[in-house]
Amino acid sequence: MAEWLLNRWTGAAAAIMIQWSCGASYTFSIYSPVLKSSQGYDQSTLDTVSVFKDIGANFGILSGLLYTAVTPYRSGGEAGFEGKSRWASLGGPWVVLAAGAVQLFVGFLFMWAAVVGLIGTPPVWVMCFFAWLAANGQAFLNTTTVVTGLRNFPEYSGTIVGIMKGFLGLSGAILIQLYHTFIDGDPAAYILMLACLPSFICLLLMFLVRIYEVCDNNYKKHLNGFSVVTVIIVAYLMFIIILQNFINLSTWGRMLTFVMLMVLLALPYGIAIKAQWEESRNFAHTFSFERAPSTDNQKLITSSSYSPSVDQSEYQELPSDAGQVPLNLDDMLPQEQEMNLLQAMCTIDFWMLFVTMISGLGSGLAMINNMSQIGESLGYSTIQINNMVSLWSMWNFLGRFGGGYVSDYMMHRKGWPRPLLMAATLGTMIFGHVIIAVGFPGNLYLGPVLVGICYGAHWSLMPTITSEIFGVRHMGTIFNTIAAASPLGSYLLSVKVVGYIYDKEADKEDNSCFGIHCFMSSFFILAAVSFVAFLAGLALYFRTRNFYKLVVLKRLKHSV
Numbered sequence: 290m291a292e293w294l295l296n297r298w299t300g301a302a303a304a305i306m307i308q309w310s311c312g313a314s315y316t317f318s319i320y321s322p323v324l325k326s327s328q329g330y331d332q333s334t335l336d337t338v339s340v341f342k343d344i345g346a347n348f349g350i351l352s353g354l355l356y357t358a359v360t361p362y363r364s365g366g367e368a369g370f371e372g373k374s375r376w377a378s379l380g381g382p383w384v385v386l387a388a389g390a391v392q393l394f395v396g397f398l399f400m401w402a403a404v405v406g407l408i409g410t411p412p413v414w415v416m417c418f419f420a421w422l423a424a425n426g427q428a429f430l431n432t433t434t435v436v437t438g439l440r441n442f443p444e445y446s447g448t449i450v451g452i453m454k455g456f457l458g459l460s461g462a463i464l465i466q467l468y469h470t471f472i473d474g475d476p477a478a479y480i481l482m483l484a485c486l487p488s489f490i491c492l493l494l495m496f497l498v499r500i501y502e503v504c505d506n507n508y509k510k511h512l513n514g515f516s517v518v519t520v521i522i523v524a525y526l527m528f529i530i531i532l533q534n535f536i537n538l539s540t541w542g543r544m545l546t547f548v549m550l551m552v553l554l555a556l557p558y559g560i561a562i563k564a565q566w567e568e569s570r571n572f573a574h575t576f577s578f579e580r581a582p583s584t585d586n587q588k589l590i591t592s593s594s595y596s597p598s599v600d601q602s603e604y605q606e607l608p609s610d611a612g613q614v615p616l617n618l619d620d621m622l623p624q625e626q627e628m629n630l631l632q633a634m635c636t637i638d639f640w641m642l643f644v645t646m647i648s649g650l651g652s653g654l655a656m657i658n659n660m661s662q663i664g665e666s667l668g669y670s671t672i673q674i675n676n677m678v679s680l681w682s683m684w685n686f687l688g689r690f691g692g693g694y695v696s697d698y699m700m701h702r703k704g705w706p707r708p709l710l711m712a713a714t715l716g717t718m719i720f721g722h723v724i725i726a727v728g729f730p731g732n733l734y735l736g737p738v739l740v741g742i743c744y745g746a747h748w749s750l751m752p753t754i755t756s757e758i759f760g761v762r763h764m765g766t767i768f769n770t771i772a773a774a775s776p777l778g779s780y781l782l783s784v785k786v787v788g789y790i791y792d793k794e795a796d797k798e799d800n801s802c803f804g805i806h807c808f809m810s811s812f813f814i815l816a817a818v819s820f821v822a823f824l825a826g827l828a829l830y831f832r833t834r835n836f837y838k839l840v841v842l843k844r845l846k847h848s849v
Contacts, residue, residue, distance in 0.1 A: 312460025349769030389429025396423025451693020651778015688745020
């Protein structure tokens with residue numbers, strides 16, 4: 290019975306559940322008003338707390354270091370695990386998940402106690418620390434689910450990372466549905482829920498999230514099953530969000546829509562059970578081959594080695610200039626590199642990725658942070674603005690999921706490197722910023738969609754590219770270091786560019802601005818910054834395209 294509970298498929302389903310429960314940082318707008326009023330903060334002080342929250346959510350270096358220390362590692366040509374330290378034999382991903390759950394619980398519990406008056410009003414720096422601590426717990430959970438998923442499904446790393454990052458992007462919308470269903474109008478109780486719910490789910494499921502070294506590449510069909518369920522969930526959420534903006538649902542209506550959402554969120558476990566059943570059946574079938582007579586066994590092995598069920602079509606199409614695959618690819622291919630953080634930081638590739646994050650994602654976050662003000666300045670109604678803000682998480686999800694899935698398709702079917710897709714999304718983001726800057730009627734129905742999809746794509750492309758260029762062993766530390774560029778870029782572009790120009794254009798009496806001129810200059814600047822990120826992504830593509838051709842050939846060889 291243990292194999293039905295402890296396998297990579299139930300581990301993936303458990304990781305999905307952890308991801309959709311831990312995105313509390315995306316719902317700051319729900320509880321920030323009660324935090325501001327109960328603590329007597331002005332807007333500047335509340336923004337300071339928010340900045341520390343953003344830093345905690347994106348500062349995952351500590352989680353990466355801990356993951357590397359407590360998880361075993363097996364290099365490509367070795368039969369067993371090679372732990373980095375003696376702690377690897379005592380731990381596993383569950384250690385990082387437990388640490389993240391504790392941080393989430395302590396951070397939000399302290400904030401709740403301060404809001405409801407159980408403790409005296411803490412100094413601002415103390416509140417900033419606990420906001421950072423709670424958000425940093427999210428980084429621990431995110432690092433664990435992403436890196437473990439990538440190690441369990443290495444042939445389709447883009448797809449599994451896209452699924453994990455996608456559910457993290459959806460978590461804000463899911464948690465808000467929880468809030469409106471059970472505790473609508475009580476943000477203090479919502480803070481307590483954020484302390485208890487993710488921590489409970491994490492502690493309940495953390496021992497299922499393990500590294501399962503399975504020598505089987507025939508799993509794309511079941512990953513596609515996860516993908517289909519993911520798309521169904523996002524379509525349902527989009528429908529519910531739009532419905533709630535136009536219709537005031539009754540309590541029973543909210544309960545019904547929430548129950549339907551929970552049923553959809555449980556579907557990954559059905560996919561996991563089906564996948565494990567098919568793998569167990571295939572294993573039993575293979576075992577019966579081994580017990581057959583030698584002559585029959587030879588025929589069976591010969592025929593089964595080229596069975597259509599292996600789905601070799603996923604790997605047989607090579608780039609047009611790749612030529613014939615040599616018989617001994619090991620003589621043609623370099624050994625995979627496993628760099629630590631300091632080694633990676635000494636490479637140009639690392640800083641190219643850093644520039645794409647600080648410029649590309651920084652400009653995307655600057656647009657998100659000012660979405661409401663942009664809509665008001667251009668004369669959009671409150672309902673229209675609410676719809677656009679609510680649907681932002683949907684475009685973000687489509688980018689996260691689509692970036693991973695499409696990059697896998699490009700790698701396996703076309704032989705195109707992932708940095709090519711990264712450069713393409715950055716180029717598309719330029720047009721999104723220009724559309725917002727021009728300010729023609731209906732521009733916010735197109736510009737933010739382009740920016741949101743491209744912004745989300747980076748969160749699945751960057752970790753996958755990091756693992757392929759620098760190796761899997763220290764991936765958690767390296768990609769979290771690169772991700773720290775995102776809040777830095779957001780601060781520089783949101784405060785020093787967009788906010789500064791808006792204040793100059795605004796009416797001095799009520800500090801408000803109406804018209805195209807309010808954001809035109811700032812978004813042309815954001816487009817220029819995105820162009821710099823596009824050039825960095827394009828340079829990374831040209832630097833790594835030969836390396837990626839060899840990676841594709843190596844995967845072809847191992848799959849066959």
